[in-house]
Amino acid sequence: MSQWEEVQKLALWLQEQVASLYTDTFPWRAAGSDCERRAAALYSCLLVELEGHCARQQSLVHRHALKKVAQQLQEKYKARPLHMAAVISSSLWEERRIIERGQETQDRSAESDRRRHMDTQLAVVGCVVQGLAQAVKCMEDLQEDFDLRYTKLSNISHDPAMMDNMFVKLEVKVQNILNELHLKRKEVLSSMAGALSHVSALVTCDLPAEVAAWARRQQLACIGGPSPPGLDQLQNWFTLTVQSLFHIKRHLDKLGELLTKVTCEDESDAHLRPQMEEQVNNLITQLIKSSFVVELQPCLSNMAARPLVIKTSTQFSTKVRLLVKLPEVDYQLRVKITFDETLPPGQGNRLFNISSNNTKVMDVESSSGCLSAEFKRLELRERKATYEPRGNQSSLPVTEELHSICYRGQLRIQGLNIALETTSRPLVVISHVCQLPSAWASVMWCNMLTDAPENLSFFSRALSASWSQVSEVLSWQFSTLVGRGLNREQLSMLGDKLLGPQASNNDCQVTWSMFCKENLAGKSFSFWTWLDSILDLIKKHLRDIWVDGCIMGFVTKERAQALLKEGQVGTFLLRFSESHLGRITFSWLEQGDEGNATVHSVEPYTKHSLSVMSFADILREYRVITDGVLTGNPLKFLYPHVPFDDAFGKYGSPQRDEEVIGYVECNFISVSMFSTSRPPRSPFPELCELSPGTLDIINQTISPSADGQISLDHLEWE
Structure with a gap:
C-alpha cells in the first residue's frame, strides 16, 4: 500500500492535518537529496507530471489550478531544486508521522474494544451462572417440598383410617410438585447448556487470543519493542472464567445428587448431565493449561536489555506463572525445566545440561495471589555428544543455533489431573562474549519474523524481512539500549546504506545475509556489526548527548x-x-x-x-x-x-x-x-x-x- 493510500484511510481529522502541510507555509528542514543533479531531475519530473495531469484534466477549474501550481513551483524552486527536494522529504516525513499517530489511535481503540468485549462476555457469563444458582436453589426447595409431601403420603397409605379424600388431594399435590420438579430440571439443564456455550467461547477463542496477543507483544518487547501490558488483567479474566466453570461443576454435582433421589418417568434429558460434566472438566483443563505462561523469558542477570542470549557457565533467570487464582490447589505444585527437549531430531546442535537445580515449587505471590516459580541461578554446561554421522551435524554457526527451555508441572484439583507445559522463545547459547553481537542479531531476526516457539530450524532457511520491519526493530534497539530511538531521516540513511539509494523508500526486502553476514560494499564488516559498534559507543560514552538529540x-x-x-x-x-x-x-x-x-x-x-x-x-x-x-x-x-x-x-x-x-x-x-x-x-x-x-x-x-x-x-x- 502506498503512503498516499494510507493517508486516505485515516480518520477525517488526521487527513485535515495532512492537508495542512500543503499550504503557503510549506515547510522544509534539510536537503532531501545528496546531489543537486538528482534534485534537479526530480524537479523536472514533477513539472512533466503536472503538465501531463493538466492535459488530461477535463475540468477547467482543476486545469487552471494545476497550471497555477506549476507556475508557483517554477517561480519558487527553479533555481533551488535542492530546496524543493527538502520540502517533499519533510512533508512525506510529516505524513508518515501522522499515519503512525493514526495507527496508534486505531490500535488503542481496538485494544479498548477487545477489553470491553471481554468484560461484557464475562458479565454475561456471571449473570447466567448467577441465574443458574438461583434455579438450582429453587429446584432444591422443590425437592425438599416433594420429599416432605411424599413421606406424608406414604404414611397415609399405610393407615387405612386415613385413606379418604385428603389422600387423593395430597396425591394430586405430590404429582404436581413432581411435574414442576421435572420441568425445573429441564430448565436447569438448558441454563447450564447456555452457560457452557458462553464459557466455551471464552475458553476456546477469546482468552487464547488474548494470551497469544500478550505473548507476541512480550516477544517483541524482548527485542526492544514496547513493553506488554501487565498480566493482572489477563489473570482477572482467567480467574473469573474458571470460577464460573467451578460453579457450573458444583451445580452439575448437585443436580446429579437430586436426580438419584427422585426419578421422573420422562428422563430423556438425563444423559445430558454426564456430557456436560465432561465438557466442564475439559474446559477447566484447557483453561488452566493455557494460563501457564513464561512471564520472564530466559535472561542473563547482567543483560536485561538483551534476553534470550545465554552464556555457558553464567547464571541466568526465568519465570513461569499460572494466570488463575485457585483456592483449592496443592501448593506443592512443582515445575521442572528441561533444555532442548523439543529440538528436531538430527538437527545436530550442541548439547547442554542445566547444571543447577532444575525443579522449583510454585509459590503464591503476595501482590497478585497467583502461583509462580522463578528460577534465578540456572547455568548451562555443554556436554559432549556421542559420535554422529557427519550428515547429521549442524552446518549452522553456533550463533544461529536455536534452543528452547521447556517448563512442566502436574496440577491436581477437584479430581482433575492437569499436565502443565509451556516453552520459552527460541534462544541462542554462546560461550564467549565476543559472540554476543551475532547472537543478538539472530534473536532479533528470528523473533521479528516468527511467533512459533517450536521453530528451532528457522536459520536453516531464514526468512527475509521488509525494510519497514527491520527499521522498526533497529529503532527499538536505540530506544531500549541508549534511551532514544531513530528518526525517519536517520533510518532513511541506514536504509540507503544497506539497500542502496532510495531502495528503502520502496520497502525492499532485506535478507538475513545482507543484514548480518555479508560485508558492506568496500568494508571489512557487516551492516549489523557496524551498527552494533555504534550502539556500544553511545552506551559507554555518548548516552546523554544522544538522548538530548545533539x-x-x-x-x-x-x-x-x-x-x-x-x-x-x-x-x-x-x-x-x-x-x-x-x-x-x-x-x-x-x-x-x-x-x-x-x-x-x-x-x-x-x-x-x-x-x-x-x-x-x-x-x-x-x-x-x-x-x-x-x-x-x-x-x-x-x-x-x-x-x-x-x-x-x-x-x-x-x-x-x-x-x-x-x-x-x-x-x-x-x-x-x-x-x-x-x-x-x-x-x-x-x-x-x-x-x-x-x-x-x-x-x-x-x-x-x-x-x-x-x-x-x-x-x-x-
Missing part, C-alpha cells in the same frame, strides 16, 4: 557537507564514522581565505579517546592550528542553528574542589593542524596536554617547513 549520527559525509553549506559559518554536526567501527566525528563550516565556505571533518574519535576525555569537553576545548598559529574554537552552532552553550552547556567539566599546591594546572584539549599553503583536507585531531605558557611555545616549535608544508601528513577520513 548527535545527528547517521548522515553521509556528502550529505553533511550539503547541510552545513546552507548554514552560517561555525555550524557543525556530529555523525558516526562509516569507515570505522564504533567511532564518531564532527564536521563544521569555515570561511575560506577566498570567501568561499569550506567544510572540514576530523578523524573519528575512538572509544579510547572518549575514555580519556568526554566528547562534550573535546568539542568545547577543540582548537585548530593553522600554519603553526593556534586559533579559537571553530564550533559555534550545532546544526541547524543551536548556539554551542545552549546545546552543550550542561555538560561542563566538574569543578575541582581544591588545587594541588606545587603543580601547574593542565588541561587536555583536542587540536587539529593544517596549512594554508595548500587546500586543507580533513584535520587530524590529537589530544594535547597544554599548560600555561605552552601556547607561546607552540608558535615557536610548530611551524611550516621550508616548502610551506607542515610535517604532519594528512589523511582523508570518513
Whole structure:
C-alpha cells in the first residue's frame, strides 16, 4: 500500500492535518537529496507530471489550478531544486508521522474494544451462572417440598383410617410438585447448556487470543519493542472464567445428587448431565493449561536489555506463572525445566545440561495471589555428544543455533489431573562474549519474523524481512539500549546504506545475509556489526548527548557537507564514522581565505579517546592550528542553528574542589593542524596536554617547513 493510500484511510481529522502541510507555509528542514543533479531531475519530473495531469484534466477549474501550481513551483524552486527536494522529504516525513499517530489511535481503540468485549462476555457469563444458582436453589426447595409431601403420603397409605379424600388431594399435590420438579430440571439443564456455550467461547477463542496477543507483544518487547501490558488483567479474566466453570461443576454435582433421589418417568434429558460434566472438566483443563505462561523469558542477570542470549557457565533467570487464582490447589505444585527437549531430531546442535537445580515449587505471590516459580541461578554446561554421522551435524554457526527451555508441572484439583507445559522463545547459547553481537542479531531476526516457539530450524532457511520491519526493530534497539530511538531521516540513511539509494523508500526486502553476514560494499564488516559498534559507543560514552538529540549520527559525509553549506559559518554536526567501527566525528563550516565556505571533518574519535576525555569537553576545548598559529574554537552552532552553550552547556567539566599546591594546572584539549599553503583536507585531531605558557611555545616549535608544508601528513577520513 502506498503512503498516499494510507493517508486516505485515516480518520477525517488526521487527513485535515495532512492537508495542512500543503499550504503557503510549506515547510522544509534539510536537503532531501545528496546531489543537486538528482534534485534537479526530480524537479523536472514533477513539472512533466503536472503538465501531463493538466492535459488530461477535463475540468477547467482543476486545469487552471494545476497550471497555477506549476507556475508557483517554477517561480519558487527553479533555481533551488535542492530546496524543493527538502520540502517533499519533510512533508512525506510529516505524513508518515501522522499515519503512525493514526495507527496508534486505531490500535488503542481496538485494544479498548477487545477489553470491553471481554468484560461484557464475562458479565454475561456471571449473570447466567448467577441465574443458574438461583434455579438450582429453587429446584432444591422443590425437592425438599416433594420429599416432605411424599413421606406424608406414604404414611397415609399405610393407615387405612386415613385413606379418604385428603389422600387423593395430597396425591394430586405430590404429582404436581413432581411435574414442576421435572420441568425445573429441564430448565436447569438448558441454563447450564447456555452457560457452557458462553464459557466455551471464552475458553476456546477469546482468552487464547488474548494470551497469544500478550505473548507476541512480550516477544517483541524482548527485542526492544514496547513493553506488554501487565498480566493482572489477563489473570482477572482467567480467574473469573474458571470460577464460573467451578460453579457450573458444583451445580452439575448437585443436580446429579437430586436426580438419584427422585426419578421422573420422562428422563430423556438425563444423559445430558454426564456430557456436560465432561465438557466442564475439559474446559477447566484447557483453561488452566493455557494460563501457564513464561512471564520472564530466559535472561542473563547482567543483560536485561538483551534476553534470550545465554552464556555457558553464567547464571541466568526465568519465570513461569499460572494466570488463575485457585483456592483449592496443592501448593506443592512443582515445575521442572528441561533444555532442548523439543529440538528436531538430527538437527545436530550442541548439547547442554542445566547444571543447577532444575525443579522449583510454585509459590503464591503476595501482590497478585497467583502461583509462580522463578528460577534465578540456572547455568548451562555443554556436554559432549556421542559420535554422529557427519550428515547429521549442524552446518549452522553456533550463533544461529536455536534452543528452547521447556517448563512442566502436574496440577491436581477437584479430581482433575492437569499436565502443565509451556516453552520459552527460541534462544541462542554462546560461550564467549565476543559472540554476543551475532547472537543478538539472530534473536532479533528470528523473533521479528516468527511467533512459533517450536521453530528451532528457522536459520536453516531464514526468512527475509521488509525494510519497514527491520527499521522498526533497529529503532527499538536505540530506544531500549541508549534511551532514544531513530528518526525517519536517520533510518532513511541506514536504509540507503544497506539497500542502496532510495531502495528503502520502496520497502525492499532485506535478507538475513545482507543484514548480518555479508560485508558492506568496500568494508571489512557487516551492516549489523557496524551498527552494533555504534550502539556500544553511545552506551559507554555518548548516552546523554544522544538522548538530548545533539548527535545527528547517521548522515553521509556528502550529505553533511550539503547541510552545513546552507548554514552560517561555525555550524557543525556530529555523525558516526562509516569507515570505522564504533567511532564518531564532527564536521563544521569555515570561511575560506577566498570567501568561499569550506567544510572540514576530523578523524573519528575512538572509544579510547572518549575514555580519556568526554566528547562534550573535546568539542568545547577543540582548537585548530593553522600554519603553526593556534586559533579559537571553530564550533559555534550545532546544526541547524543551536548556539554551542545552549546545546552543550550542561555538560561542563566538574569543578575541582581544591588545587594541588606545587603543580601547574593542565588541561587536555583536542587540536587539529593544517596549512594554508595548500587546500586543507580533513584535520587530524590529537589530544594535547597544554599548560600555561605552552601556547607561546607552540608558535615557536610548530611551524611550516621550508616548502610551506607542515610535517604532519594528512589523511582523508570518513
